[in-house]
Amino acid sequence: MLSVIRAWLRHEPRLLAVEHRRFYHGYLWIYLMLFGLFALWLPFFSMLQEPRLAFVSGIMVLLAVLGILLHRYHQLTLALSLMLSALTLMTWLSVYCFGHSAGYEYYFFIVMAGIHLAPLPGKVRVLATLVLFIAAVSALWVSPLHASDGYIAVWLMQSTNLFVVFLLMVTFLWRMLALTEHFERQYRQDASRDELTGLLNRRQVLRQAERWWRDAVPCSALMLDADHFKLVNDRHGHAVGDEVLRHLGRLLNATSRQGDCVGRVGGEEFLILLPRSGRAEAVSIAGRMRSLLASSPPMFAERPIPITVSIGVAVSHESDSLDDLLLLADRRLYHAKRTGRDRVVAGGEREEGASQDNLAEPGSKEHPGETPQANLAAPSSRHHALDGFSGGSVAG
Numbered sequence: 375m376l377s378v379i380r381a382w383l384r385h386e387p388r389l390l391a392v393e394h395r396r397f398y399h400g401y402l403w404i405y406l407m408l409f410g411l412f413a414l415w416l417p418f419f420s421m422l423q424e425p426r427l428a429f430v431s432g433i434m435v436l437l438a439v440l441g442i443l444l445h446r447y448h449q450l451t452l453a454l455s456l457m458l459s460a461l462t463l464m465t466w467l468s469v470y471c472f473g474h475s476a477g478y479e480y481y482f483f484i485v486m487a488g489i490h491l492a493p494l495p496g497k498v499r500v501l502a503t504l505v506l507f508i509a510a511v512s513a514l515w516v517s518p519l520h521a522s523d524g525y526i527a528v529w530l531m532q533s534t535n536l537f538v539v540f541l542l543m544v545t546f547l548w549r550m551l552a553l554t555e556h557f558e559r560q561y562r563q564d565a566s567r568d569e570l571t572g573l574l575n576r577r578q579v580l581r582q583a584e585r586w587w588r589d590a591v592p593c594s595a596l597m598l599d600a601d602h603f604k605l606v607n608d609r610h611g612h613a614v615g616d617e618v619l620r621h622l623g624r625l626l627n628a629t630s631r632q633g634d635c636v637g638r639v640g641g642e643e644f645l646i647l648l649p650r651s652g653r654a655e656a657v658s659i660a661g662r663m664r665s666l667l668a669s670s671p672p673m674f675a676e677r678p679i680p681i682t683v684s685i686g687v688a689v690s691h692e693s694d695s696l697d698d699l700l701l702l703a704d705r706r707l708y709h710a711k712r713t714g715r716d717r718v719v720a721g722g723e724r725e726e727g728a729s730q731d732n733l734a735e736p737g738s739k740e741h742p743g744e745t746p747q748a749n750l751a752a753p754s755s756r757h758h759a760l761d762g763f764s765g766g767s768v769a770g
């Protein structure tokens with residue numbers, strides 16, 4: 375039962391704008407605490423033989439339940455107005471009955487915090503603060519200075535109220551801060567991840583490359599592109615194409631080592647950075663990626679979807695700048711595509727010579743003037759003739 379209530383309360387309001395999520399969770403917490411407070415006041419006021427206040431507390435408990443329900447179903451402003459009005463009224467009546475030395479006036483500060491931590495328009499905040507101020511002053515005017523005889527010691531009542539207000543205020547602020555931190559971390563993570571595959575996105579992987587290059591960390595770059603991916607989309611549909619990309623992402627993650635950096639930098643193009651790895655190790659990892667894909671292809675309707683990848687490998691000591699390194703990896707990827715796909719190209723005399731010729735116009739007939747640099751600057755738009763598959767190989 376408790377877990378059902380907890381799950382119901384913890385339900386993430388996806389339909390809410392992101393800037394309102396913190397407000398939703400933080401205020402739900404404070405509404406629950408107010409519900410508890412009103413529920414405690416009911417027997418407390420009955421004990422003090424204040425039937426009017428006990429009766430009002432009962433009504434406040436019901437209003438708090440209503441406020442929580444409204445809030446839970448995203449009627450945030452309505453719930454806020456209801457809860458803050460209820461607390462103001464309750465505070466006003468308590469000050470009126472017990473006098474303004476019993477500590478009830480402190481609850482006006484909770485209302486004040488509730489107004490100013492909510493995402494309300496500036497004018498509404500000013501107006502609400504003014505109304506609250508008038509309510510607070512009028513309560514002090516009409517109430518006696520000291521709690522009348524017959525109540526528990528005034529100092530005890532005042533201290534208890536002060537304690538409760540401290541508790542509410544600290545919990546509220548702590549909760550709002552914790553939520554702010556939590557959501558900031560989540561947004562930062564969302565901003566650095568590729569939504570489809572969960573890998574790093576283009577900006578983050580390039581940022582990591584810049585960091586390593588600046589710190590002179592030797593590394594290899596693997597530029598990987600799915601072969602004839604358009605055919606997968608055309609034959610099986612875009613949703614299956616997405617699943618294939620996810621599968622590829624998982625596979626790249628599985629084959630990379632701790633500390634490697636794997637990102638999706640274009641539609642079906644991935645960049646893998648291997649710090650402190652030479653050419654031999656990079657080629658071996660690239661080969662492992664290819665063979666793992668061959669042995670565990672993505673499945674659709676319990677049938678494998680044959681897919682291969684082409685990979686261009688470049689090593690940092692071959693280049694004078696990061697741009698050059700990535701450009702070289704991209705050229706080799708392009709060369710792998712031109713020479714049959716389903717292969718790793720990692721440099722070497724034969725490939726370099728051939729690639730120089732080929733790369734003078736790398737955009738091919740379909741994209742005259744497209745350069746590998748253009749491929750780096752924007753998600754892949756490389757198109758090639760659909761020449762037949764050739765057996766996998768490692769050139770270099």
Ligand SMILES: Nc1nc2c(ncn2[C@@H]2O[C@H](COP(=O)(O)OP(=O)(O)OP(=O)(O)O)[C@@H](O)[C@H]2O)c(=O)[nH]1
Pocket residue numbers: 570599600601602603604605607611612613614615616619640641642711715754755756757758759
């Ligand atoms: N399903 C899916 N398809 C995508 C996504 N991003 C890009 N694509 C598709 O990927 C295909 C890329 O096609 P091309 O650039 O012609 O490349 P290709 O068919 O893989 O051919 P080669 O790279 O030459 O082997 C296009 O059809 C895009 O629509 C994506 O996020 N999901």
